[in-house]
Every structure is written in C-alpha cells, then in structure tokens.
Amino acid sequence: MKKSLIAAVSTALIVGAASTTTFAAANPFSDVPADHWAYDAVSQLQQDGVVNGYVDGTYRGDQLMTRYEMAQIVAKAMAKTSGFTGKASSNDRAMVDKLVAEFKDELTNLGIRLDDIEKRLDNVIWEGSVAYEYNSDRRPTGKTTGQKVMLTLTPTMAINDNWRAHATMEFAMDANAAHNSTAGDDVPYNGSYFSVKEIFAETEFSDSGNIMLGHVPVESVADGGMVISDAVSGAQVAYGEKWRAVLTAGRFNFDPGKHSNDDGVLLGDPTINTPVANYASLEVVTLSDKYTLGAAYHSFRSSKLGEYIGLDAYTDDAMNIWSVGGAYNFTDKISLGAAYAKNTKGSGVNASMKKAYNVQLSYGGADPAAPGSFGAYVGYRYLTRAAAPSPSFDGVMATGLQNQKGWEVGVSYTPFTNVVGSLAYFKGKEFTADTETDGSKYFGKLEFIF
Template identity: 30%
Template sequence: MKSKVLAALVATMAVGATCAFAANPFVDVPSDSWAYKSVVELADAGIIQGVDGEHFQGQRNITRYEAAEMVAKAMAHMDKASVEQRALINKLADEFADELNNLGVRVSALENRVGNVKLTGDARVRYRYQKDSKENDNSWDYRVRLRANAMVNKNTKVTYGISTGNHAFSDNGAAEDENDILSDIAKVDYNFGGGDWTLSVGRTDKYVIGGSKGYGYNYGDIFDRAELKYSGDSFMATAGYGKFKAAGLAGGDFTYKNEDYSLDGTKTAYGVIEGRFGNGTAIGGYYNTFDNDDYNALVRGTELDYLWGAYASFNFGKDWNLLGNYERVNYNSNINSTVRGDEDSATVWIGRLTYGKAVMATPKTWDAWVEYLNAEDGAYIGGSTNSWRWGKLDNLESWGAGIDYTFAKNAQFQVMQSFASKVKDGDGSDPEEQTRAQFVFAF
C-alpha cells in the first residue's frame, strides 16, 4: 500500500489533527500538493513522522509494520471519531492485528470504547473415531457459536453468547427438531484498580480447572461464577465460587433405589496463582473444593472432596513450548475401585511439547505437538474436559500427537491421534486408539 493512500484513509478518521496553521515538517511535500493538508494534519497529530523526520517520500511502498504503527496512533484518537470512522479503524486494526500485537498494541483495546459493540463467532465441523465405540454412529458433528461484546462505560464490559452445542449429522430431522440453542456466555466484567483488577460475574463458556496455562484435564466448559482476578505483568491471582453446567459435574435427574432425585450442579470454590517470567513462560498452582454430597454419594459411590494441581509452561528457542501439569483428586472416602482398593486419592501427569504456532488470522501458520498422559483410576471426575480426548480418561497411559494448520485467514484444520494407549493397572483390555479431525472457522 502506498503511504499516500494510507495517509488519505487515516485522514478521513477525524483523529484529532485540527490545527489549520501547523507547519509542514516535510521538505518533499509542496504546499500545492493534493495531500498537503492531510499530511500536515497527520504529522501534527503525531500519526506520521516521515522517513527521517524531514522527508515524507509519498511514493515509497511502506511496510506492514509502518502501516500498523499509523493504525495504532489512530486508535489512540478513537474517542474523537464518528461511528463510521471507528468502523474504518476497526477494519484496519483487524487487517494489521498480528503486526499490532507484535508492536505491543492490544487490538482488544478497540473493544474498550463506550458504545462499541463487536459481534464475533466461530463454527466447527468435527470427526471422531475409536474402533468398536458406540459413538462411531455419531462420528461427524457440528457446532456454531455467536458472541456480542459491548462496553457500558470505560470500566464495564458485557458479553453475551449463544451456542448450538454439539449436534451429530446422523440425527435424522435434527435440524427441525432441535430447539436447544443455549446461552453459554452471559457475564459482566468490571475493571478497576488501574486496570490490573477485574471482577467478573455471570456465565462463562470456558472455565478451565488449571488456570490460563493448565491442560484442563478435568473440566473446561460452561460455568456460572463470581470471580475476582488480579493480572499483572509478572503475577496473576484468581479467586472465585461457581457451579458446573456441563457433563457429569452438572448433575441432572437421577433415580436411585426407586427414589427420584433432581441433582443440581456441583459447586466449587477455587483459587489460582501464577508467576510470569517473560516470553510467555509461566508457573502456577490451583485448588478446587467441591460441594454436592448427594450427587457424589449416589452417582460415584464416594464423596469428591477437593482437587489441587500445579503446572509449568516454558517457551524456549524461537518456536518451542513445553507444558507440564500435575493434578491430584481427593475423596472423603475410598474410591471404591476394584483396581486401586481403598485409596482416597488419584493423580494424573500430563506433558505436551509444541513446535510453532497456528494463528487463525495468519494463513500458512502451523504447529505440531506431542503429549503424554498418565492417569490413575479415579483421577478423572467426569467433567467436560478441555482435552481433545473423550470417553474414559483415567486408569490410562497414552501418547498423542497432532497438527494445526491455518489454510486461509480465520480458517484452520486440526488433526489429533492417540497411540501406545494401555490400561495402567488391572487386567482390563487396552483401549482402542482415538482419532479426531476438525475444521474451525472464525468470523
């Protein structure tokens, strides 16, 4: 893009350069040039500096980083722009999102403007296969989600989202019969304390047991909660209380010894602390205590008490990341397992090594990973796991590998495969390997 074209675009944004008598700082922009007024106003506003402070060089092709720098400076004047002009800045920011992030400019700052509502969404088409599994009749499924983000004032943000959930293509008549569109996000976030503190109340679509960097072995789905979070450059701490809304931990109607029970979702109080050491490296720990004695006693035959874990995510070299996660689940009584006897706890170890980074907004980016899972019987508590795996995930030792590839902007293909899976303890047969592949589209 020629610099004079970008300058003309930015000049339409009413970015606050209003001084009609500002001096022309560039010796190569004559006063009779068609772009003279726009160039002088943009220079006066600090949006452009030219090449060396004296020359504008309007015919020179600029780099994407130079364009991103101009957009970033235009973003700083968003409060003086009209609705149409803000929309233009938003489009430019989306175009140069990766460059802005590399320059340290948070594109999400666009959302923090009062009166600005941003609509986003994603769609996923997924295939899952495991030999001899009853789920193979429903191997293909889809999910569509929509999100709306709105700023009430400079500190308060409202987010609402809906989802179709996962629906199998094999369900005859499903498109006509399904009326189960659900609200998976409905929350208010209030930012205070100079931007480091956030109070969030309501429903979130993805609460991960294990914090922002944890693997999410036990749960990573819909969750109603009130949460207070401090997030600084080198330290993060979170405390909250909430209720699980998906899978076994959400409870449901249940009949036991001819008695009908309507079991509500399991509740949890939780805390997370995380140290950050630059370049994305983080070390953290987390703790959850659980409350739903009826569900635990009736469904599991024991009472789930608490869970704690620790994780470390290391970035090294230019493109490598290593994640390690340990988790321990404790019960008020023994697990009642024929494999592990009267033990009242179970642990899981998870490691993942990743090379590269597949960015949805950047075509031809990719990553590849390999992971190791070693889980004792009772380690998995029946939640909607954040893992790509499905089914029974405890009393298991297994490896997995996968590739993520962005084949077009906002369009990604992902494939995952388990291997060398075996029962950890006991005489049971080893599980069949799992295959998963999916297309994900963001909009």
Template identity: 30%
Template sequence: MKTKVLAALAATMAVGATCAFAANPFVDVPSDSWAYKSVVELADAGIIQGVDGQYFQGNRNITRYEAAEMVAKAMAHMDKASVEQRALINKLADEYADELNNLGVRVSALENRVGNVKLTGDARIRYIHQSEGDKDKAGEPVNAATKNDDSWSYRVRVRANAQVNDRTKVTYGVSTNDISFADNSTASNSDDNNISTDLANVDYNFGGNNWDLMVGRYEYIMGGPRAYGFFYGDTFDGAQLKYQNDKFAATAGYGKFKEGPIGGAWTVNDTNYASAKTAYGELEGFFGGGRMAGSAVGVYYNNIMPKAELLGNDIALDNIDVWGAYASVNFGKWNALANYETYRDAIVNGNGSKDNADVWVGKLTYGAANFATPKSWDAWVEYLNADQFDIAGTFLGSTNGWRNDSLTSNVKSWGVGVDYTFAKNAQFQVMQSFATSAKDGNADPGEETRAQFVFVF
C-alpha cells in the same frame, strides 16, 4: 496508498488539539498550506513523525504498515476525541486490524473502544472415529462404549461483545450442541435442546487496569487458559476476581458447574448427584516475554462441593479437593507444557478409606497456527497418565480438550495432532491417540481419531 488515511486522521483533529499550535516540525510544509493546521496537530499529538524527522512528504504514497502506525497512535488519544472522531478511528482500526496486531496492538485492546459493539463467533464441523478396544472370546467389545463408531457433527457459536465504557464490557453468547448429521430428528438435536446461552457476563476493569471482576456465566477452565484444562469447565455461573500484571496473576472465584460430569444429573452407585459448586484460586508467574508471549508457571486449587440425593433424602458429601500445578516454557518456536492434578475423592470405600486420583500430562508443541495468518501451522505430541476417578466415572476436558470419555480416566495414552490455517479465519485440525492402555489391568479402550474444520468470524 496515497495520503487518504492521513487526511482522515487530520479531519478528526480535535484529538490532541491545543489552543496554540507548536512550531512547524516539517520544513516542506509552508505555513500558508491548507493542511498546515492539521499536520501540526497530528505531529504535536505524536501521530505522525515524518521522514527523517524533518520532511512531511505529503505527496508520497504510504504503506499499510505506516498507516497502521498512525492509527495505533490515534487510538492512544481516543480519550480526547469526540463520538464522531472515535467512530472514524474505530473504522480505520477495523481496516488495519492485521497490521495493528503485528505492531503489538492486541485485538483485545482494539475491542476496548467505547461505544463499540462487536459480533464474533465460530463454526465447527467435526468427524470422530472411536475404534474398538479389547474384545471377548466371541469377538465383541468388552466395553460397549469403545466399539467402532464414526460420527459427523457440527456446532455454531455466536458472541456479542459490548464495550459499555472504558472499564466495563458485557458479553453474551449462544451455542448449539454438537449436532449430529446422521439424524436431526433425535431428541438431542431437537429445537428445545439445540441452542443455549453459554456466555452472559459483565467484566469490569479497575485499579489501573490491573484488577478485573467478572460476574455471570463464563467459560472456566481449571488452572487457567495456559494449563491443560483437563477437568470440564464450560458454561460456569459464578464470580471471579483477578489481579494481573506482566509478571504475576492471582485469581479467586466461586460458582456452579452447569455442564460436564458434575455439572448436571449423574449417578454413582444408585446415588443421584446434582450440579456441583466450587471455590477456586490460581497463582501464576510469567517470565521470558511477559504475560502474553512468555513462559509461565502456575498452581491452583479447587474445592468442589457436590450435593447428592440418596433414597429421597439429601445427604452431605465430603468436598472434593483438587490441587494442580503447571509449567509452560517457550524456547524458540517450541513450547513444552507439564501439568499435574490430584483429586481427593468424595466417595468412601467399604473400608472407610478414600481414593485419590492423579493426572499427569506432558505436551510438546512446535509452531503456532494463527487464525489471522494463512499457512501458519503447528504440530504437537502429548502423553497422558490418568487414574480412575470414581465420582463421575471419568475426567472430561473443556471444549479445548479433544479426548473421549473412555480416554480420560484409568488410562495411559499418547496423542499427536496438527493444526493448519488454510485460509484467513479458517483452520483444519486433526488429532489421533495411540498406544492407549488401561491401568489396573482393566480392558484397554480403543483409539480415537478426530478431524475438524473450524471457522471464526
């Protein structure tokens, strides 16, 4: 690669420019050269360093890695650039996005460019097979929900990310439902129910970039993104305040579930329940590599406030208290995750007591399947032990979870999976449960197989 990148950066050089130039840093750049002014400005801004700190070597081809280094340094001086210069640096950043990621300039940092509007999204094609569980004497499944079932479906999501200024970002997203290939004429696949707004929020960063306030509709996963995310949290309307640095993070929020077992209409013992609100808090600590790449431990609390209608009258239910803790530890290419949650049930039994439901999850992962890195892969194994949850009859994970309803409550179950990036931005994922049994002597549910292609753009 010739010096086109260098020339493009030089053309922007009001960035880092001063009234008087520093001394010529390179012995092979004469002061009467047409490029002398731009070379000195680039060196003075720290964008180029030359070869061995003495020679510019302007006729030498440069590698993409060297070009990305210069782009990264130019991005650090964005506040000194004009609108036109920022547009040029943004264009170069898009061209060298993969190299910048390898240099440690995170994608999220690239997206923090003023005036930048970016469309992203994903498409998923999924196959699910649910095998039969225990059968009665006639050979029929004891639980009709666990009969043999094969289904193909697809989902498409699109996100618009707009950087309003250095501190403020607006995100809007739409998503289809999981649409079955079997029959697109059903009510669940109709145009009225197919597409919905699942993201619509404003994110404001302040306090030296350590504080973050998000308001609107966002994805909420109980315990945060490092936890297992066992309870359903997609499409959540609320407000969240977060403080974080490389060692510690504290989060507090309040809002309303819009989907999941307590996010819509659901019925228990002839009682109709409306969407539940929740207040939540999380404390996390990071070590052995920092917040992004290291290990972490965390504790979290949710106070879920359901509302019910019984015989036409509103009644107040006791809140559901949820406590949880997790530990995610990296060692080499391995990651070990342990997660515990306990739920204080709002349903009162006939004897006046209340049930508590506990969930234990352990997961061991090797490798890391990265959408940006073809042929990258990971493999994992997990163990789940979940009590019966009476409020909605089941636990249900977020969109990051993979288990069907019948394998999330009153079960002990193992699972394995493999993720493989077969091309850039294209990944194949497969998951399989095994050795699943019901707790408390109930009928065993069947096993579940999932296989899916996921494409991001």
C-alpha cells in the same frame, strides 16, 4: 481446546461504512511516507495483536498510505486499547496515544461517524466462527463416528465506560442425522443443541485486576486446562501482572446431558437431575516469555459426586484437587509443558483413580491472521474423573464415563486468513482400578473465524 481468537469486526464494519466520508481536515489524503514513524508503530501494534491492519486484515507496510487509511488502523487500535478493554501493554497504549495525537483531525471526523453508527449497532461487537467437527472412537466393541456443524457467536456489549457484557452461544447441528432438531422425545437423543456456554459482565478495578460476574469461563492455566476448562455460575476476581492470582466461586454443573458421544447420542436424559456442585478455586500463576509456572486448588462439593465419577466407593461429598504445572519455551516455537493433579478426598478409592497428569511437547501454532502458519504437538495424558473432571483436550476419549490414559498427537494449519484446520489422534486405554480396555480416537476440525 479453548482458543480465544479476537478480531475488531465491528470496528472494521464501521470504518468501511465511513469510507465515503469527506474529511474537513487539511489535505486529508496526503500520503504518509513508508519511512514515517507511524509505520513502525502500527507494525509493532500488529505484532502485539492489537490491530490486524486494513479492513481486509492485511497491512502493507512497504506501500504509501493515505492519512485516512492510517486513521482507520488507529481507530481499530483505539477500540482495542481504550477504556474497559485494557488488554494491551502500557507501551502499546502509549504508542496508540501518540498515533491518536498525530491523526487527531482525521479521527475527530471519523469519531463523529463512529458515534452515529455505534448508536445504531447498540454498542455490540459480534465475533464468532462456523466450524465442522469430526469424531471417531474405536474400541474393541466397535466404532462410533460423529459429525457436527457448529455456529459460535461471541458478542461483546458495552454497558458503560467501566463495564462490558460477554456471551458465548453455540448452536450445533447433528451432521450424521442431517437435521438440526433438539433432543427428541425418546432415548437416544440426537446431538443437535443450542447452548449458552458463557454469559457474564466484566470490569477492571485496576490496570492489573478485573472482576467477572455471571456464568464465567474457568480454565486452570497452571495445568493447561487439565483439571477444568468450562464455566461456573458465580464470580471471578483476578489480580496481578508478574504473578497473577485468580479466585473463583459459584456453582458447577456436572450434567452429562451437555456432552454427546461420538455418534451424537447425549450421555444421559436431560430431564433427570444430575450432580451440581458448589465450586471454589484459587490459582496463582506467573507468565513470562520463557516460562509459565503455577499452582491451584479446586473444591467441588456435592452429595452426588460418586454418581458422576462412576465409583460407588466414593462416598465423600467433596473433591479437593491440588494441581501444579508449568511450561518452558526453549525457542519462540518449541515448548515443553507438564502438569500434575491429585484429589485428597475419597478415602475408600484407589489412589490411581484420584490423580491426573499430562506432558506435552509443542511446536509453533496456527495463527488465524497468518496464512501458512502451523503447529504440532505430542503429549501423554493420564486423566481420571476424580482429578480432571472437565479437561480441555480434544483428542482423548473424554466423552465416555471412564478414565483415560494414552498418547495424543495433533497438528493445526492456517491455509487462508481466518481459516484454521486441526487434526488429532489419541491411542490409549479406558481404565478402572481393576480393568483396562484399548481405545483410540480420531478428531478433526475446520473452523472459519469472523
């Protein structure tokens, strides 16, 4: 599953480098009392995910703090809410503006140093993770096990006051084979690779609207990533706050060579042309503290869809997939979600092969910034390649070319700041319109986030 984890790493480095600066402001190291209004403001910004506190990621709200230390935190908040980013609420932005006015002398001096260092850093903020991943598929024909070590880098690059560029780059080393070479000369191919998962430019045209151009991330929010959680080469426009509409158009690559099975063997020869489809989608979703509700339409058009789906009877050159879904939060930790999708094309194919659905009960979640936090879930998946061509779920045996149905359970835990472990188990069946085969999968991941 895609889990976006954002930390102001560049700002922290910059602030740390500036820590030896002597400010010209009057009495710059006077203590800010613990009952000062700025403490409550910063605490609220931390709860809202705007800042992480000190450079080391902590926030000591019950201790005295120098104005210099407070300015460091305010500088982080400015980096998260200024100009392009605009992901914070209007209340958070107003709170940051008030803090900036209070600590403007310290920030003026810090800002001079920030400008100097940002030039040397070329305005690039680097984030990412190092992770170990384990997969083990169990079928009547035998067991396959795979391990890989991954480095993921997600730089954000400032273009001007309105535009940013983003990328997600992933290098995976085949830990089973204990080497990091790319695909060899002969089949089978090993599971090591370097891939640019996403690369795009983004701008905001209003407080509630943004545009992305390039190889853009696409995830069907309404159905929890059941239909698609991947990237499309094209454009995406999103607008709205209470109700948000997302329109995406471009080219989608079905290349099975970008997916490896659990023993690290790529599913196909990457030198062979594989299905690429024209893709378009429209999703409308509403989000609140209590619920998520939405609907979406996805169109894939290619003359090779039957080859990808694995059904000779699928002779249409299109998949038109409608999906609906939602989730309800019973408490701040317990939620229940469900989704359903149907492909209206493929007239010669059994209806059971053109639908997908998912139900999941979730508790809490592992927060990288909160050691000791944890989450758990249990869900039932029914996934077909004609209705859920690129799902986000970790546990299901999605690396095969067959359709899948069964139960998945999982847990996640944060033992230390920015270290998250997760486990998942799937028990179910691979199936066609006429046959079913038992199967199960164990999945584990340990991620170190920076």
